[in-house]
Amino acid sequence: MDFAFDVISTEEYARQRESYGPLTDALRKLIDIGIHTAVDEATAREALEHLEKAAVLLEGEQRRATSTLRDAQSGRPIAWANPAVGLRNAIAPPMIVEHNRDGSCWSEFTLGPAYEGPPGWVHGGICALLLDHILGEVASLGLTQPRFTGTISLKYLRGTPLGQLRAEAFVERSEEIKTFARGYLKDEQGITVEAEGVFITPAWARDGDGSSKGGLATEAGGNFS
């Protein structure tokens, strides 16, 4: 795991967002349109040529650092590339996570056809993706502390409809190396999915006492989102 983030200035952040944000938005739109298009073969071929030309242009210069930048002001990582929150990853809705003063997090977002499981409803695994992410963010204090997902459990109370949704998460308690987080996915009528997760502080991040507890990181396992 690489926690050595590069720092990016607020100006550079704004510049990159302005240059590349519209590209990601255009791709999100194309993902939605592409799923249900029924155009004839010639039109599909013409569209494909445009996509291929765009790919050649964008491939011209690639820089790997975009997932590991840290904002100079907030100190928080800029997760450009993240599939849940990444402003530059077209897979992400994106979920923009807001941090309350008490440490809890929330996000409001809209899920369209690309996230559909059964007709009209969000795929259960997409609910899991978004809840895993927001629980991980709250447990890691906005991704400023390394915390790996140890376990996460989801309880589906009812189907989650496509459209406007809200996710919330908070830390329930902490015990030594474990942080217990809880969260919800909600539609207008209330909670649709409940989540609880246990997040682990890796050995190398425990008060500089990595040597004596070194084995635990591997034993406890986990995954940082």
Added chain:
Amino acid sequence: MDFAFDVISTEEYARQRESYGPLTDALRKLIDIGIHTAVDEATAREALEHLEKAAVLLEGEQRRATSTLRDAQSGRPIAWANPAVGLRNAIAPPMIVEHNRDGSCWSEFTLGPAYEGPPGWVHGGICALLLDHILGEVASLGLTQPRFTGTISLKYLRGTPLGQLRAEAFVERSEEIKTFARGYLKDEQGITVEAEGVFITPAWARDGDGSSKGGLATEAGGNFS
């Protein structure tokens, strides 16, 4: 929930796959390239114009039925639009799920930069998305039976590296309306994430005895993937 699938012939399936499959593949490539592109503003604008032209072309004719087709030969739904397995959804890797004779399922697939959480590792929520889907498929006999996710629990034994992976799932046991499924995500070294899920048969699908058990569907809740 709409389980009234349209039926599609093998020829029509092949035609749609040939016409639209390359579009989805081009979008998958663009998602990856878009995340890390560092081209100048003029080049980004030129690429954006191509994306916008492609969108106009593909928007010309839209048909909603693509998520609810059923293959005439196998009887299985064709989940074109699904964000885990959909051949026409650029969000999906896609995971192509194979069904063994004993009912168990497996899939081998490659996850690239679009699915990255921490540098080099799969986002924990993406592991959850894919495991939720394959457990749901095995519990619903290849999506031929309605089964809603009641609960799913994931245990992250260690980080899952980007690259070639394998998912597996099987039904452990069934008790009345509940199907207990279990599965794994694996890399070359073995299991990285364990999953277990409880899937619920909705009241309306229980041996035509929906009236006396009608309340359970709501109580049990759930989400069909």
